[in-house]
Amino acid sequence: DIQMTQSPSSLSASVGDRVTITCRASQTITNYLNWYQQKPGKAPKLLISAASTLRSGVPSRFSGSGSGTDFTLTISSLQPEDFATYYCQQSFSAPFTFGPGTKVDIK
């Protein structure tokens, strides 16, 4: 199985801050990497697919980059509605595994 790690596991930030979350795969996954946002008690929401493709309706302050084993999710200017947990997911090979999550909360 491909293992996914994320760093940091949690962070505190203020509205307006630039936030970067890192995801690393245990082997190369080219750009087969997706990002999700999950708020408490809710299902995850797809933000980015194929490492950098912003999904329809997702604000442009979200961006993704990377290839191979190392990927980043960036929120250019954190908004109140962005406080949530973020997960990466590899879609390179089954079983399709998720990272452990990064919780973004209010400083």
Add this chain to the structure above:
Amino acid sequence: QVQLQESGPGLVRPSETLSLTCTVSDASVSRYYWSWIRQPPGKGLEWIGDMYYSGSTNYNPSLKSRVTMSVDTSKNQFSLKLSSVTAADTAVYYCARAAYSYGPFFDYWGQGTLVTVSS
């Protein structure tokens, strides 16, 4: 807007079989792949498996011996059965649509249903 809704018992006895159904609206189960994903309380996400309406399935090897997925095109539903459950199977279970482009990503999700395994 595609909508998915899970249904099934919220409590299952140890060693019994967990059974859930996902009803899909505004999309046909005869297109796309359909998945089950679970999340133990306070923990991360685990892909259980996915299936195509033709019957083709793809299960997580860690659960494969206990998992069965099926689809009912007449009701536009798909289902999950997980046998011989233990407390470790307590989780919120989500159904989701899996769009295969650069591998599967999950673009529509149900709200999730908590299944507790307890006697």
